[in-house]
Every structure is written in structure tokens, then in C-alpha cells.
Amino acid sequence: MTAILRDLLRYHAEFRIGAALIAVVLLLSVLASFSPYPPQDVYVVPPDVPPSLTYWFGTTSRGQDVFWQLSFAIRNTLLFGCTVALISRLLALVVGLLSGYKGGWIDRALMSVNDTFIVIPLLPILVLFYFVMRDRMSWLSLALIMACLGWAYDARLIRAVAMSLKAREFTQSSLFSGMSTREILVQEHLPYVTPIVFSTTMNNMVWSIGLEVTLAVLGFTDINTPTIGGMIYWANQHTAMVAGVWWWIAFPTIAVIMIFIGLFLLAVSMNDYIDPRSRLRSFGGAS
Amino acid sequence: MSGYVAYVGRRLAQFVLVVFIGINLAYVITHATPIDPVEQSISAVTYYGNTAPDAIEQMRTSLRELYGLGGSPVEQYLAFWKRILRADFGPSLSAFPTPVSTLIGRALTWTAGLLAVSTIVAWGLGSLLGGLAGYYQNSRGLKLMGVIAMGLHPIPYYILALVLLIVFGFLWPVLPISGGSAMNLPQTLTFDFVTSVLQHAILPALSLILIGVGSWFLGMRALVSNVVTEDYVVYAELAGVRPWRVLSMYVMRNALPPQLTGLAISLGGIFNGAVITEKVFGYPGVGSLLVDAVYAGDYGLVLGVTTVSILGVSVGVLVIDLLYPLLDPRVKVH
Numbered sequence: 001m002t003a004i005l006r007d008l009l010r011y012h013a014e015f016r017i018g019a020a021l022i023a024v025v026l027l028l029s030v031l032a033s034f035s036p037y038p039p040q041d042v043y044v045v046p047p048d049v050p051p052s053l054t055y056w057f058g059t060t061s062r063g064q065d066v067f068w069q070l071s072f073a074i075r076n077t078l079l080f081g082c083t084v085a086l087i088s089r090l091l092a093l094v095v096g097l098l099s100g101y102k103g104g105w106i107d108r109a110l111m112s113v114n115d116t117f118i119v120i121p122l123l124p125i126l127v128l129f130y131f132v133m134r135d136r137m138s139w140l141s142l143a144l145i146m147a148c149l150g151w152a153y154d155a156r157l158i159r160a161v162a163m164s165l166k167a168r169e170f171t172q173s174s175l176f177s178g179m180s181t182r183e184i185l186v187q188e189h190l191p192y193v194t195p196i197v198f199s200t201t202m203n204n205m206v207w208s209i210g211l212e213v214t215l216a217v218l219g220f221t222d223i224n225t226p227t228i229g230g231m232i233y234w235a236n237q238h239t240a241m242v243a244g245v246w247w248w249i250a251f252p253t254i255a256v257i258m259i260f261i262g263l264f265l266l267a268v269s270m271n272d273y274i275d276p277r278s279r280l281r282s283f284g285g286a287s
Numbered sequence: 288m289s290g291y292v293a294y295v296g297r298r299l300a301q302f303v304l305v306v307f308i309g310i311n312l313a314y315v316i317t318h319a320t321p322i323d324p325v326e327q328s329i330s331a332v333t334y335y336g337n338t339a340p341d342a343i344e345q346m347r348t349s350l351r352e353l354y355g356l357g358g359s360p361v362e363q364y365l366a367f368w369k370r371i372l373r374a375d376f377g378p379s380l381s382a383f384p385t386p387v388s389t390l391i392g393r394a395l396t397w398t399a400g401l402l403a404v405s406t407i408v409a410w411g412l413g414s415l416l417g418g419l420a421g422y423y424q425n426s427r428g429l430k431l432m433g434v435i436a437m438g439l440h441p442i443p444y445y446i447l448a449l450v451l452l453i454v455f456g457f458l459w460p461v462l463p464i465s466g467g468s469a470m471n472l473p474q475t476l477t478f479d480f481v482t483s484v485l486q487h488a489i490l491p492a493l494s495l496i497l498i499g500v501g502s503w504f505l506g507m508r509a510l511v512s513n514v515v516t517e518d519y520v521v522y523a524e525l526a527g528v529r530p531w532r533v534l535s536m537y538v539m540r541n542a543l544p545p546q547l548t549g550l551a552i553s554l555g556g557i558f559n560g561a562v563i564t565e566k567v568f569g570y571p572g573v574g575s576l577l578v579d580a581v582y583a584g585d586y587g588l589v590l591g592v593t594t595v596s597i598l599g600v601s602v603g604v605l606v607i608d609l610l611y612p613l614l615d616p617r618v619k620v621h
Contacts, residue, residue, distance in 0.1 A: 116305045119552065120312070121600050123562050124577060124593040128316050131581050131589050210443050214563050217445065218578055241453065253446055264441035 008269055018265030021258045028255070029075035037065060039072040039226045051247055058247035061238040066251055072226045074255055080143055080212055080227065081205035087147035088204055089154070089197055096155040097185045097193070100162025101171075111159070117152035122211065125149070130220040139225045142215075146208050154200040158193050165189050195274045202267035206260055213256060228252045228259075291612055302605045309597035313590060314367055346378060349587070376591035379580075387591040390576060395595065398565070398572035402557035405492040406499060410550050413503025418539050420504065421511025433508065436501035445563040448494040452567060455490060463487050465569035491568045499553075506549060510542040517541075544614060551607030557599075 008015040037044045043063035051058040057066035099110040129145055130137050165171060165188075174184050209228075215221045216229025219237075223230045235241075235248040370376065376387035413436075420429035439447075455462045468483040514520060515538055523533050565574035573592055580588035 112301065112304055113308070115301060116308045119305055119600050119604050120309045121596040124596040125309075125312060125316070127562070127577060127581055128313060128589055128593050131586070132317055206441060213443065214445065218563065218566065220581065249449075253449075257442055257446065260441035260443070261438065265437075268437075 004273070008273060012269045012272070014265045014272075015269035018262045018269060021262030022266065025074055025078070025255065025259055025262065028071050029078055032068070032071040032075045035068040035071060037068055039069065040224060048243075048245055057251045058245070060234070060248050061240065061243070061245055062234065066247060069226060069231060070228075070251055070255060073228045073231050073252060074259075076139065076225055077209055077212065077228045077256075077259070080139065081209045083140075083143040084146045084150060084208035085201045085204045087144070088151040088208075089201060091147070091151035092154040092158055092200070093190075093193070093197065095151065096158025097162050097189055099155070100159035101166050101181070101185060101189065103163075103166075107159075111156075114152045114155055117149065118156070120149075122149055123214070126211065126215060127220055130215070137222055139222050139227075142212065142221055143208075146211065150204055150208060154196075154204065157196055157200065161193050161196060162189055165192055195270065199267050199270035199274060202263045202270070206263050206267075209256075209259060228256050294612060295609060298605060298608050302601050305601045306597060309601070310368075310371060310594060313593050313597075314364070317590070349378065371594060376587040376594075379585055379588050387587045390588065391573065391591050391595055394571060394573045394576045395599075397570060398557070398574065401488055401491060401565075401570065401572060402495070403554065405495040406550070406554055406557055408492075409496045409499025410503050410546070410553070412496070413500040414507045414543070414546050416500070417504040417507025418511050418534070418542065421508040421542070422515060422534050422538055424512065432504065436504040439498055439501040440505060442498060444494055444498055445567055447498055448491070448564055448567040451490050451494050462490055487570075491564050491570055494564060503546065503549070507542065507546055510545060511538055514538050514542045544611065547607060547611060547614065551604045554603040554607065557603075 009019070032039075041064075045055065045059045045063055045065050047059055047061050047063040049055050049059040051066075055065055055067065057070060059065055060069065095110050095114065099107045099114075126142075126145065126149075129142075133141070171184065171188065174188050179187070212221065212227065213229035213232070216223060216227055217232050217236070219233050221227070221229070223233055231252040232249060235245070235252075238245070238248075240246070240248040374388050379385050379387045379390055416429070416432060420426070420433055423429060463483075463486055468480060468487055520533065520537050523537050524530075528537070562574035562577060564570070565572045566578050569575065573595070577589065577592040579585075580592065
């Protein structure tokens, strides 16, 4: 693991930039614990103050310090992405490995459901969810719903690998040595798909954070929990752009772009690392 | 030929399954709600003004059926499907008494026009440039494009949409920033109306195309750079086949099928992209309709848009999938 990280840091410009961006974002999110104001309180500082030495990122029309507000927002947004990614990874792994290894009708049944989830338009469905849940739509329930909707594409990738693993000799020998399906999947096949799982985690986080921000900007989430999309929503509600309070929108937007580009670059560099052809190109034969 | 027929049959069955699961999902979600949606919706409408009592009663029955209330669970479920199959979502609450289907039909034209065109333009441009970039890997201009595409690709549509809005709305106001056409024009096929529609489409289309091109570019470049190392390409080059022919008939043609699947999925996904882009630019399409319906508490309209999206997506994917074997003969074999 450390060797992989060292290689990536040394040979891969994309990984370095991505890691740096994410490190900055993470640092900001950690700072939330030292905030002098509780995140939900309003009018704790004078409103509409432009960025200055006292208020680094300015203050909002609701009398919140943008810097501290943003730190909470980033923390919640990142946590949201991680929760969705974690749960949907589990689903994708189980479905992908099982369907690739078992084949037959299990495969056909699972893949039919899978294809359905790939093509169904998620935003209208999520909006419908919000519509029926209204104020009961909490941060966590949205994360759970998104996790249930976001595993399908990656399950397909994992299935493709599992199918090729199944044809390899070691699978046969472990089968004949009496290992159960669960043991073969967990002990033999899982290690081969772990790299894919890591790189799809990044993509999944980009996807889920993107959707969450979209929903929040429209006001279709629990807007009282500070998230980046929630900040943009409140800024729009107070017509921050027209009123000239540009820092209220600008800083969350910059944060979101940093998260997206950072995660995207990490995913790209991991994909490169997994693909032997491009690995040879960028790392040389040594690794 | 029989292989193709079997393929079509399988795809049609899958299409039906997708639509079935999707609409059932909508039904289950609706039933998971802890609040009484009918009375809430009704009170939302009557709050704004006086509505005739029999009109309210008509709304209540149509809503109860849509929600699937009243009768045994099986009857509820069947009543729900009966309405969906007749495309009858009742009258819209926010635009009473216009039927939901009329509203959706009107909005669909705008969405289909804007999104289908910009998705296809982005796909074509991105695939072409990506193909060139994968083939001529030393070209400096194409390398620069790669860097730009890399930076643009992960940015969400609406962020770019907001940026465009600020630039062309406040800093350099030359283009209309809101609506589908100028207010004062009748919606008939006159020269003025068409130019106005095109003008209004520029900014939303631009926000979709700019980002779309980036991701298609990256995808195609990766595909092509894998294909160019294949033996048959090297052989064709050595045998003196003209470079343009190698690029178009040997490289592009074999790299294109995965991109086509991507096109199918994103043509389907236009409803995802539509919602926020349309809302930002106030475009009178399905996305704006959905958002306004949620704000107004108009359940029939929300359900209608959701159903139409599911249907639209599945049809889009189906059409591309049916065309697919004509391009790639390997598909119909298995």
C-alpha cells in the first residue's frame, strides 16, 4: 500500500495535484471542529461583510462567517459522499462478484435489475422522494437512497473482472479443494477487484456529491444541515449575486470544483495504475 | 437475420422490464410517505383561491386513484396502473384545470429540442476530436484540448451555467438569459419566432455542450489510443493505406461502438441534466416543469414527469441498442 502511494506520488502529476486539492479540502473540513460558532446559528457576525482579515471569506446576509460555515459544509458534503460510496460499494461488490462467478439465471436476473438501475433517470426519482418525504427527508436517508441507486454501473465492471477470474485455473483448483462460494469470492476474487473498487469509489463520490449539490441548490434536501449545495441555495434565496455578495456563492463553488477535480484526478491516476499498458508508460517496468 | 430478430425480442423484453420496475419504484416511493398527500395537495390549491366544490371533489377522486388509496391493496395497485397506461395523470393542481398530460406534452418539445440536439452535437464533436487526439498523439493543439477537457469534465453543468449567466447576463449582456423565446411572439412557425428560439437556446446549449464535449473527448481518446496499437492498424499503416482511411475505417470505426452505448445512456439521462440547466435559464421544458410542480405541491405533475422521464430514457436506449448491431456485427451473435 505505501509502496503504491510512493510510486503514484513520484511518477504521477495527476495524482499529486489531486491529492493536494483533496488535502486542502480535508484540512478545511477538519477545521470545522474548532469553529467558534455553532453551524446552524444565524446573525452571529455582522452580515454582508466582504472578505477581510477578520472574516477571511466574508460573511453572509444571514450573519454567518463564510469560512466557518464552509468548513461545516465541506465536512457534511464529504461525509455524505463517503457514506454513499461505502454502502454502494458493498452492493456493487456483492452483486458483481456473485453474478460474474455464478453465471446462469442468477447472472441474468441480477443483470436485468442492474441494467434497469443504469438507465432509470435518477433525478426525477430523487425529486419524487423529496416530494413525498418533505421535511422528514434527512441527510442520512438521502444518503441511503442514493447508495441504493448508485451501485449498478460499478457492479457491471466488477462482474466483467469476476467472469475472467472464473475462467482462470486457480478458481478451479480452489473449487476442487473444497472452498465454498463465499470463501472463493471473499478470499480469492476480492483481492483482484479491490483496485477497481478504489477507483470507482472516487467516481461514485463525484456522482453522489454532484447530485446532492444539485438537489440542495434546488432546495430539495434537508437545507438546514449545512452542505455546500445548501450554502448555494441560501445564497440564491437571498439573491446574493444581484446584491453583490459574490463571496457567498464564490467560495462554496470553488470548494465544490476543488472536490470534483481532486477526486476526478485521483480516479484517473488510479485507473492508470490499474491498467498495465498505461502503467508501463508512466511508471516504467519497475513497479 | 434470425439472430437479429432474437436480439430485438430480448431488447424489447428488457425495455418492458425497465419501464415496469421504474414505474413500480415510483409507486412504492409514493406509498412510503407518512403524510396524507391528497389532503395536503388539495389544501395547497384551495389556499390560493376559491375553487368550485365539485371541481375539488373531482380533483380528490383523481388524486386518490393516482396515489392508490381506497379499496384493497390489489385494487389500489391496478387502479394506479390503469391510469398510467392511459397516460391520465388527472388535472394539474398548479395549472387547474389543464390536464397534466397537456402540460408535459408542451414542455417535452422544448426539452427534446434543446437536449437532444446539444447532446448529439457534444457527442459528435467530442468523439471526432478525441479520435484525432488518440491518433495524432503528438499534436500540441490536441494535447492542450486534453488538458482543458480534463479540467472541464468534472465540473457540474449548473456551475458552468451560473458562470455563463453571470458573463452574458451582467458583464456582457448580448444574449437572452431566460425563457425559451421572446415573450411577445406568438408560438407559430414564423422567422422571428424561430430566430428567437435559437437565440434563447444558445446559452443553455453552450453550458451542456462545453462540458459534454470534454467527457466524450476523454472517452474517445482512451478508446482510440488502445485501438491504434492493435496489429491490424499497424499492418494497414505498413501496407500503405492512406492515413485518413486508416483513421476513419480502421481506427474510428472500431472505437466507436462503446461511445455509442454512452450516447444511448446520456440521451436517456437528458432528464437529469435538464432539470437544473432548465431551471437556471428558465427554459420552459420538462425540468422546469418538475421543479415548479414540487414547489407548488402538484403531485400528479411530479408523477407524470417522472413516468415520462423513465419512458423517454428507456426508449432512447432501446433505439440506439436496436441500431447497434448494424454497426457492430459481433453484437447479434451473443
